[in-house]
Amino acid sequence: MPSPAKLTQGSTFKHVVIMSMTGAFGLMCMFIVDLVDMLFLSMLGEKEAVAAVGFSSAIMFFTISLSIAVSISATALVSKAVGEGDIELAKRRAVNVLAFGIVFSSVVVWLLWPKIPHILLFVGATGLTLDLATGYLQILILGMPAVMIGMIGSGIMRALGDARRAMYATLIGGLINAVLDPIFIFGFGLGVQGAAIASLIARFSMVAVSYYGVVYVHKMLAEFDLMDFFKDVKCISVIAVPAMLTNMSSPLANAIVMEHTSSFGDDAVAAVAIIGRVIPVVFAGVFALSGAVGPILGQNYGAGRFDRMHRAMSSAVIYAFGYCVVLCLVLYNMQDWLVAVFSATQESADLIHFFATFVSFSFFFQSLLFIAIAAFNNLGKPLNSTLLNFGRATLGTLPLITIFALFMGAEGILFGQAVGSVIFGCLGFYMARNYITELEEKEARNLTPSQYHNYDEML
Template identity: 30%
Template sequence: MKDLTREHELKTIFLFSLPILVGNLFQQLYNLADTVIVGNFLGKECLAAVGFSFQIHYLLIALSMGISMGASILVSRYFGSKDMESAKKVMDTGFAFCFCLSLIIAALGICFSYQILLVFRVPSALLEAADIYLKIMFIGVIPTFAYNALTNILRGMGDSKTPTYILIVAALLNIVLDILFIKAFGMGVAGAAFATVLSQLLSFIVCMVYMKIHYRSLFINVLHLQFDKEELKKSLKIGTPAMIQQVFVSVGFMSLQFLINGFGTDCMAAYTAASKVDAFAEMPALNLGQAMTNFTAQNLGAKRKDRVLKGGKYALVMGIAVSACISVVIV
């Protein structure tokens, strides 16, 4: 655990956001590895199929991050005010809600994946490969939602390093499994999807074990969850605007994908490759926002509004400077 209410605001925000940035960069490696390996070993048709499915996957990640954000903010606030009993209720409730929601989304996605592809005008030559990949990725929604719920809780307690270490290991494992399943076992796009899902499952398991060892009093015991409707209402009230924001961004990208799909396989493959650059470019600003969320919540819980205002100014300057530098490099 890390107390975000003590040290200098700029130093605290920077050091807290840095592991989040590294972690999210490795999160992008999941799909980047699929893109590079699929493109080289299976060709542009499979690359285009994986590229569209990534947009759906991105939407689901945005949904899970937005929903669990509310729980993370409440945990930060209770942690700042040293109310660990309420923090535990929020953690249990948020995890239970995310898990149940992921089961529903996974079931619906598996049933209607083919219809989704038809709605977005995916070329007929890509439908079979895209459908296989998307169905498997919907299975991966369950460990993804559960893992994101846990990592947001850890960040709420000021621990931004542990999720990063876990993501680094999982991303490297994903690359190894990609090559093994695609090249050695000849599983095609299904191999890429299975590699991603297994890596996500590992992330969740390791995170659970870590919390069991280091946060025994706050450990989420799935057999004895404390589900609190009032805490869920508070969490959703805070997290829903963040979720809507994330989802609208994702829907915007899916709208572009809808238009691009009409131009055929070559354009789909090109857009898939180029969009990875855009995803990396956006990371620093998004991560700074995540860090400020937990910084603000902890300091409000500790009744340190002065630090919130100072931290906001420092974060704004850092965000503008970093975004300007990245824009120049990309252009």
Template identity: 35%
Template sequence: MAGPQQGKFVTGNLMRHVVTMALSGALGLSFTFLVDFLALWWISQLRVEAMIAAVGIAGTIQFAVMSVAIGMMIGAVALVSRSIGMGERARARRIATVGIVLTTGLQALLAALIWVFRDPILLASGAEGEVLTLGSQFLALTLPSMPLLALGINASAILRAVGDAWRSMSVTMTAGLVAVVLDPVMIVWMGWGVAGAGISIVVARAVMAVAGLWFVIGKHDLLARPSVEDMATFFRPYFAIALPAIVTQLSTPFGNWILTREIAQFGEAAVAGWGVVMRLTILAFGGIFALSGAIGGIIGQNFGAGRIDRVAGAYWAALKFCAVYTMVTWVLMIAATGPVARSFGLSPEGVAVLRTFTHYAAGAFVFTGALFVANATFNNLARPLWSTLGNWFRDGLLMYPLALSGAMWLGAPGVLWANALANVAAGCLAAWFAWRYIRRLARAPVAPDRAKGWR
């Protein structure tokens, strides 16, 4: 029986914990990306494909910046959840504070660098002409708000680490609701187009940051006063997890950049279709993307409490959730293909890209989810470098040759087939290695307080 100061995940039904955290995380994450999705949708109502392509490519670049924040968030969640699992709430507060301070500071630095070099980066991503001009305008407006986005994401993750699924979800839902109101007003009614989309995103991110701080501080008292002593104490154990997690997270935008470059050779219409696919992917498969964060707290708390049997149970519950969620979402996406294509006003080339994803490639998210579950397992069981290897095997080793071959033989849709094949291969291998490691821990446990020099 867990002590009263240990986390809520060390007792109770594991499948219920996984489903609750994953679905609430899915809603929260979906609302985070709903901000970008709605901006792209309202832009599409102006029926200018250059605008859709510009916002799509610019979004890919911002995703790379946000991936750094997500990687640092993983470090905070792993250490906060372990502390709570061991009944050390005061330590959890100090770690949460260090994580938020370091994340927002680094996001500000990265956003400033990309703001300065945004035009060369857009050119390297395949943007030219009007797409380059509009993409640069969009990045100029939205990049300064990246620290606010990082703050909101980290606050939401800390709430998940302590088991407060619904407040975690409400942080990002608030931002989505703001975008629902502002996007049509600024983009269409006021006629600001791409500039209106950028302003709406900035306001939504500011609201999310404020809501996150309100819940973390006001409801849970999970932030301490920042101190140099805490920075020195937790810097090394925090970055022992966060740095590999950052490198792991950066693999996805790198893979997307490869795919975007390959699709860009087929023109604005194909890029517009790809932009819709990327937004639709995150929105529809929010439950899969949320799995890593959702089970991170569950695995971390049970690892901290020495319950390896429950770590194994959480792992299998997450894989089962992943399979069911993907199958249901895949069927819904097939049915929605026509309405989505018409809603965004895609040309035949864009529709072909969209249809390849919704009818075929989307099914590979079973394996994408398995990769995410394995990553969460490695990150929270003191093996973050294994997550890095799994992701870069997919995005660094497999993606380019597969995308090149797919584009050569099947055109723009072939790039999506390449992405699906890479996910299948990486997901299978990562899931197998993660389960082997859990079984090894069950035979010879690693003390969580000694893992990666935590103490």
């Protein structure tokens, strides 16, 4: 049986650090493998291979974002039920979110697979780069249902406060991928397709790990009942659909950036692809914030502990600031090594230097947006997350990168993104803090959370 709602007790800062760092470690392992993919492929001496993975990343991030969105629904619903002390409801919601994710991801694969070449053409891939990217994606996307199951399983365990086991799925998947990469890329001479096959096998390994944690350790899956599933589809969708839209905005922003970058040539695209691989590794602790803060807010929301919710928000900001200061300094001192290890051309090297020197600290402001998104997703206002992230992806990306690129060239694309992160990060955090205050005022008027935010009645 799962332990009590332990996130409603103890230091909120400690919970934020533990939840974030374990989540970051799992993400880091997964993204380090992507970085190693890029490194191995760069050893082939074909910049088209590196660019192909760069173009593919925008599409893969889209599919992973959908999986994360459904896992957000699992975390929000399960953590709230655990906070209220209703374990049976938590189990029912867990199994129904899992069923929802499997069906949904299978449909996405069926719809997306034949359209991959057209999508890559749209984002700017051509010639040999297009052929390599198509082969890479058509293999890798078949693993989306496995990623979905792994993400949902991790989300359920995070909702219980079991950050360590939630980390295992991505950690073990990343290790398997790292072992298989050189075997398929060099040993079998499959190049880009070999990297895709290794990643596909690793993603299916995530299923076994997450299933073990949820079913055998926590015993958190109720027996599936079709009628209960149809009852829960509404409350799952109320959170998952806006979260999908929220997460789809990031691939949209990445696609916009990649399309603009392609006008500066393959060297610029390769640089952005390398930066795109470095960012999740260096800033994994920031990307993990949303998944860390969400369960803490969810459990305390269910328990009516608004004082702890305010402290959790403040703790998250302190953690994010300290993390970004340290890691930005590390990145600044590693920039020459990155240029050398990826055998970057002069144009690619200039962009990498510019990012490490002037742009990287904007991720602190992006962390404020992640915290706000976690708050809205777990406290009954997922549409606010959608509006904020789409605002950043459109108003905070397209006009800014267009304007700055006119004066700064390819560097202006990176700088424009940073400015958008500052604007929408500050706005989102301000809105989230005010929203929690509104919830607290409603509680003071003797309304329980379930009365004014019942997920079953929001549609």
